[in-house]
C-alpha cells in the first residue's frame with residue numbers, strides 16, 4: 001500500500017499553524033513581552049475586528065463557549081422555572097447551562113436532512129413558561145432563523161443563537177438581506193476552542209449583541225458583576241479571554257473566510273464522491289444559509305457503523321460520532337418527561353451519523369483516499 005506522507009487527522013491544527021507560524025510566534029512573544037496578559041490591547045483590538053467582521057454592534061469576549069451561553073442567560077434575567085427550548089441533538093453545553101441556572105431545558109427534535117432544530121417542534125413546545133429558544137447552528141449551517149425569529153416575536157421570547165460551530169456563516173433572509181450567524185437573535189454565543197472554525201490555542205469564547213443594554217450587562221457579569229472596580233452590582237462570574245489567545249485569534253480571523261473556503265472544497269469533494277449512493281446520506285444544504293462545515297457528517301443506511309469505523313481506522317482514517325447519545329437519553333438530563341422514542345429523528349441520527357475528517361489542510365490525494373475507502377466498504 002502507498003505510504004501516506006502525513007497522518008490523517010479529524011482536524012490538522014499543526015498543519016494550519018505552520019502556514020502562519022511567523023506571524024503567530026511574533027504575536028505571542030509580543031504579548032509576553034508586553035506583560036499585558038489579561039484585558040490587554042490585543043483583546044480590545046480583537047473585539048473591534050470581530051465586531052467589524054460580523055457586522056454586529058458588540059462582541060464581548062469571555063473564557064469559553066459554555067460560559068458565553070451561561071452569561072447570556074444570566075443577562076436576560078431568566079429565573080428558575082423558566083423554560084428554555086433547545087435541540088436534543090447537540091453538544092451537551094447548550095442544555096448544561098440551562099440546567100445549571102435552575103432553568104428547565106425543554107428539548108425538541110431536529111430535521112432529518114440538515115440536523116438543525118425543527119421549527120414546528122419548537123412551536124409545539126411553547127408554553128406560558130417558555131422564555132427563550134436556543135437554536136444551535138449545528139455542524140456549520142444556520143438553523144431556520146427567519147421562522148424562529150417570527151415565532152419568538154409572536155410569543156415574546158428571547159433567542160440565544162449557539163453559533164459555536166458556525167462562526168462566519170452567512171444567513172440569507174427571504175428578502176435577500178444577509179446577516180452573519182449569531183447576529184440575528186437577541187444574543188449570539190460562540191466558542192474559540194482549538195478545533196472550532198475560528199480556534200485559539202486554548203479556551204476562548206464570546207457573546208454578540210446589537211443591544212447596548214445587554215452588552216453592558218454581559219460585560220459586567222463576565223467581570224464578577226462589577227460596575228466600577230470593587231463595586232459589585234450583581235452576582236457575576238470570572239470569564240475572560242486572555243491576551244495571548246486574542247493575539248492568535250486576530251491573525252486567524254484574517255484567514256477565516258479562506259478557511260471556510262478550504263472546508264467547502266473538501267465538502268464538495270465528499271458530496272461529489274458520496275452523493276447519490278443508496279447507503280449514504282450527505283449533509284443537506286439549504287438556501288437560507290452558507291455552510292462552513294465545522295463537521296462533515298454522513299448518515300449511514302443499512303451499514304454496520306462500528307465495522308465501517310474499524311475499516312476506516314485500519315486505513316489510517318479517523319472518523320467520529322457527533323453525537324452518539326441524544327440529550328434526552330443522557331443520564332444527567334434524563335427525567336420523567338422523556339423516554340426513548342420521543343425524538344425519532346434525533347435518535348435515528350445518533351444511531352447512524354459518522355463524521356469524516358474535515359479541516360483546512362486536506363489535499364486531493366487524501367480526500368480521494370478517504371472517499372475511495374468509504375465506497376469500498378459500502379460497496380462490499
Ligand SMILES: *Cc1c(COP(=O)(O)O)cnc(C)c1O
Pocket residue numbers: 064065066067090091093094136162164165190191192193203204205
Ligand atoms: C463547542 C461547543 C460549545 C461549547 O464551547 P466551549 O468553548 O467548549 O465551552 C457549545 N455549543 C456547541 C454547539 C459547541 O459545539
